[in-house]
Structures are given as C-alpha cells and as structure tokens.
Amino acid sequence: MKIIAYGIRDDERPYLEQWDKAHPDVEVKAEPKLLDNDTVDEAKGFDGVVAYQQKPYTADILDKLASFGIKSLSLRNVGVDNVDADAVKRDGINVTNVPAYSPAAIAELAVTEMMRLLRNTKKFEDKERHGNMTWAPDIADEMNKQTVGVYATGRIGRQVVKILQGFGAKVIAYDPYPNPELKKEGIYVDTPKELYANSDIITLHAPALKENDHMINDDSIAQMKDGIKIINAARGSLIDTDALIRGLDSGKISGAALDVYEDEVGVFNVDFGSFDKIPDDRLKNLMKRDNVLITPHIAFYTKPAVKNMVQIALDSNVQLIQNGKSDNSVEVK
Ligand code: COI
Numbered sequence: 001m002k003i004i005a006y007g008i009r010d011d012e013r014p015y016l017e018q019w020d021k022a023h024p025d026v027e028v029k030a031e032p033k034l035l036d037n038d039t040v041d042e043a044k045g046f047d048g049v050v051a052y053q054q055k056p057y058t059a060d061i062l063d064k065l066a067s068f069g070i071k072s073l074s075l076r077n078v079g080v081d082n083v084d085a086d087a088v089k090r091d092g093i094n095v096t097n098v099p100a101y102s103p104a105a106i107a108e109l110a111v112t113e114m115m116r117l118l119r120n121t122k123k124f125e126d127k128e129r130h131g132n133m134t135w136a137p138d139i140a141d142e143m144n145k146q147t148v149g150v151y152a153t154g155r156i157g158r159q160v161v162k163i164l165q166g167f168g169a170k171v172i173a174y175d176p177y178p179n180p181e182l183k184k185e186g187i188y189v190d191t192p193k194e195l196y197a198n199s200d201i202i203t204l205h206a207p208a209l210k211e212n213d214h215m216i217n218d219d220s221i222a223q224m225k226d227g228i229k230i231i232n233a234a235r236g237s238l239i240d241t242d243a244l245i246r247g248l249d250s251g252k253i254s255g256a257a258l259d260v261y262e263d264e265v266g267v268f269n270v271d272f273g274s275f276d277k278i279p280d281d282r283l284k285n286l287m288k289r290d291n292v293l294i295t296p297h298i299a300f301y302t303k304p305a306v307k308n309m310v311q312i313a314l315d316s317n318v319q320l321i322q323n324g325k326s327d328n329s330v331e332v333k
Pocket of ligand 1: 052
C-alpha cells in the first residue's frame with residue numbers, strides 16, 4: 001500500500017516517520033509541497049492521499065486524483081470546507097478528517113486571547129516598546145466578572161465552556177443542536193440574538209457553512225452590548241471583516257481577536273519579510289490596532305495536535321484504502 005502525504009512540514013516529519021516505522025507494510029512518501037494543480041501528478045501510482053487544508057481542493061485536482069484511481073483522501077485537519085463537494089460526489093472520492101486532534105489546543109488559544117484583551121497586554125507591550133512603563137489609562141477587566149457567550153458547543157466550544165467556568169466567568173451558549181450534558185447546566189439561550197445581547201465577550205466555534213457565512217455582520221453587531229469583545233478561532237468566513245472594522249471604529253466593539261480571517265489563504269503562514277509587504281491593507285488596518293489581536297491560524301499548532309493530525313490522518317487513509325470508509329469518514333457538503 002502506498003500513500004503520498006502532501007505539504008509535510010518539518011514539524012510534522014518526526015511524527016510521520018514514527019508512524020512509518022510502526023507500519024512496515026505501508027510505504028509513505030512525505031511531499032513537502034502542498035497539493036495543488038502543479039503537484040497533483042506526483043500522486044500517480046499511490047493508493048491514497050493525505051493533505052491538509054491550506055489551499056482549495058478544486059474539481060480539477062479531485063478529477064485528476066480519480067483519474068489515477070485514487071479514491072481515498074484524508075485531511076490532517078477538521079474543516080473540509082476547501083474541498084469541492086460536487087467533485088467528491090461525482091468522482092466517488094472518500095474523505096476523512098481528524099475531527100478531534102486536540103479541541104483543547106483551539107480552546108486554550110481562544111481563552112488566551114480573551115485574557116489578553118481583558119488585561120490589555122498588547123497595549124502595555126506597545127507602550128513598553130516606546131519606553132513607557134506606566135499603568136494608566138489601561139486599567140483591565142477580570143474574567144471572573146464577565147459573561148462569555150459561546151457560539152456553538154461542539155468539541156471545541158465545550159472545552160471553552162469548561163475552561164471559562166474554571167475562571168469563574170458566567171458562561172452562556174447558543175447552538176442549534178444543544179449538547180445534552182451542557183443542557184442540564186442550563187447555560188443555553190434560545191437564539192443568537194439572546195447570546196449577543198447578554199454577552200461581554202463572544203467566542204465563535206461554528207464550522208464554515210453557507211448559512212453562517214458572515215453571521216457576524218452590521219446587524220448582529222448592532223444586537224451586541226456596547227464594548228463587546230469578539231473572538232474568532234473558528235473560520236474566517238463567519239465574520240464580515242468590513243462590519244468588524246466599522247464596529248471597532250465606532251467603539252461598539254472594544255476588542256477583537258482573530259486567529260482566522262476571511263482572506264487568509266495566501267497570507268497566513270507566509271513570511272513576507274516585513275510588515276509593509278503583507279499584501280492585505282484591510283488585515284494591516286486590523287493588525288495596527290492595539291485592541292485587535294491577529295494570529296495566523298495557529299490555534300491548532302501545538303505538538304500534541306500536530307502529532308494527532310499526522311498519525312490519525314494516516315490511520316484513516318489506510319482504513320479508506322482497505323474498506324472505502326473509516327471512523328473519521330466525513331461528508332463534504
Ligand atoms: C482545522 O483543523 O480545520 C484547522 O483549522 C487547522 C488548519 C491546519 C487548517
């Protein structure tokens with residue numbers, strides 16, 4: 001059995017090699033380049049493909065894989081919103097993801113960023129760079145006095161709820177499909193509107209679906225408390241960035257932390273050499289603000305998470321090749 005793993009980074013290689021040693025019957029090729037139109041031909045002769053979500057997997061690419069007889073595509077991440085759903089169905093390609101490589105990794109970053117916003121750490125660090133070691137006017141708030149609204153309570157959202165409860169925050173949540181265990185705690189509100197109206201901080205943990213594209217927009221921001229803080233470590237498409245900027249300009253939004261951004265492809269995880277060379281003025285506008293925290297989609301980027309992403313994706317790819325399905329089979333919609 002032969003598997004090609006695309007886009008293998010140096011930090012993933014030891015985990016791939018460890019898996020490879022433990023599976024002498026499987027040949028794994030670690031390909032540093034990402035899967036795209038230029039590299040898809042390298043998959044010829046392999047039984048399965050492992051990749052991750054950094055580029056769109058278009059119909060052209062998927063048709064090519066199918067023409068090589070490859071029906072097994074395993075992503076090393078959760079989101080499958082970059083995969084062309086029609087082509088997957090048409091070509092009969094089976095897809096897996098890694099749904100729970102480390103929900104804690106994402107949850108911990110989301111909470112870290114809430115804490116950084118509350119404690120004004122970026123403001124203090126900016127002042128310090130200019131030799132200003134004073135306190136005022138950046139007096140902070142405390143997490144134990146906040147009401148935090150968690151939008152969507154899948155694995156990650158639930159972990160966020162747990163961590164925040166440990167801080168003594170009041171946590172409320174909205175999910176169209178409430179979790180039965182959390183429901184017993186009585187934390188759910190019935191509508192997004194109720195979540196927006198009652199939260200000091202809103203943290204998003206929903207997948208990228210057509211129905212929640214730009215769910216944070218001028219209308220939803222207007223329903224939020226004055227001075228709201230918004231955290232997004234889920235998907236960039238959830239937030240209308242122009243509306244976010246308008247909310248920051250007006251002071252309605254007092255802080256934002258984005259680990260994802262709607263135009264992040266081609267920008268995040270790229271070294272441009274200097275701030276000025278980052279080719280996105282809207283992003284730079286956000287980055288320059290002392291009440292906005294931008295991280296380049298790093299919530300997943302921890303050692304335990306990366307190990308799981310690599311090794312679980314390889315396990316799933318073997319299952320797909322052998323049986324056409326896996327414990328981690330996912331429907332691409
Ligand atoms: C995901 O797992 O969906 C992520 O956002 C991580 C990233 C490597 C694509």
